[in-house]
Amino acid sequence: MELNLLAEFAAFACMMTLSVLIGLYYGFVERKQNTVDDYLLGGKHMSVFPITMSLIASHVSGVTLLGVPSEVYVYGAQYLIIGVINIFIIIIVIYIYLPVFYDLQLTSVYEYLELRFNSTIRRICSLIYAISLILYIPIVIYVPALAFNQISSLGVHFITPIICIVCIFYTTIGGLKAVVWTDALQSFFTTVSMAIVIVLGFIQVGGLSKMIKANIEGNRLELFKMDPDPFLRNSFWTISVGLSISWITSQAIHPGSVQRFVALPSYNKARKTLIYFILGLGVVKILTGLIGIQIYTKYKDCDPVTAGYIKDNKNLLPYFVMDVASKIPGLTGLFISGIVSAALSTMSAQLNTVSGTIYEDFIVKMMGFEITQSTASIIMKVIVVIVGIICVALVSVVEKLGGILQGALCGMVASLAVTSWIVYGAQIAITNKNIQFTTRAVSVSGCPANITIHNSTDYTGLYRMNDDVYVSPDVPKIYTLCYNHYSTLGMLIGLAVGLAVSLIFPTEQDYDPKLLTPCIRNFVFTKYTAHTKKPEDGEPTAEEYALVQDTQL
Incomplete structure (x- = not known):
């Protein structure tokens, strides 16, 4: 038993050590992090492969690896339609967004807003981005720590500082080159762990035909639910419209994505990277969804949550991995390395990006004198450390949240205010169980006779609003808007208010x-x-x- 545990920790330690070594190499051997371009853009001499892998890795966090299988198991495979919609997203980004941002060669993407509108809008958007990132990173950290805790029994608050210290270290000293190459390394661990889980899953459930049959019988493979109701949790339209808007935002105008495109030496390479990146991201979503299909096939007759084997659906994937791989020394450790790798990639990319955003949009503006390149590099490294420490401290707040997967100036402010109000109200209602989503049927007929059944849902006092949602009569209907449509609503409000103000007050x-x-x-x-x-x-x-x-x- 001790030998097995040692093997699990060895795989994890290997990944962490290699990440540190990459940081040391770019920080002390190839010492080219003393200018803004070197630290944030790698001197604009990066190649397609590492940038592509970095983009995929930074967009695939533990939230994706743990959340998508759980989503498919509980609510069905409708979410996976995003793999098809991806083709249209590529076309939109290539022809609408990439030519503009690559041509401008901006260190901070929010500089575009100053060029197009004014500096006030630039600073407000930068501030919103920085705050949202500081709130998002703790979730990215917490998810793999939760999985690590389930497999190793080590406390979440013991694991998170270790993960974060390593990430802050190599991000601070190595700059973009260290981030990109550690992302590439970490994506290798993530890919291998996913591949092994899928292969073992096929072996356990008896092949693809049995998986398809079981999930059809269990009503999990509904991919084209065409009901246009925006209050349904998942349908073809909430995914294809709502999630597409969100993906275009994260892949076309997200500061981290634009930063990496600009780091490439030519537009042609940036376009190739974009295509490989979005296709790769779609493949990851489909593969994680496939794991969810495997999990349902494995536990269709004995739901682990209802049987009391795990606390809730967040723990489905770690439980599945331990079930199918625990007899092979090192495999669960490799799986944890993959989950942690995804978190490190996302966190390091976000820290590197936000340091440049804060420096360019706030520090430079506040200083009344010219900052030397070496001083600028030091300032950005200090920002990385400070933001990283704040994110570690906020992990305790994340523990109180539920659900892994959710979550012109006047137009922007109106959009932010309305969507914030809806998201906040919905989260409070969900936490208080005044909004409950209907899940696909599960069974315990194949469980041992001596288990204690745990009832996971209680709809007392709620009414059924539609096929997907039970809600308290006191909850405003707008709070039940599909979470995929938060981006849709925000965009429509921003456009409507912004255009109205522009027409009323032309300039x-x-x-x-x-x-x-x-x-x-x-x-x-x-x-x-x-x-x-x-x-x-x-x-x-x-x-x-x-x-x-x-x-x-």
């Missing part, structure tokens, strides 16, 4: 054509030449083009 402003996506830029140019130019006049001058921008926009 004259010059726009650099580079701030417009090529299709809009070309439309403006075509309209200009069609109505104001004659063939013999030649191409418009810069002044004439700027005038068109004022007229049309």
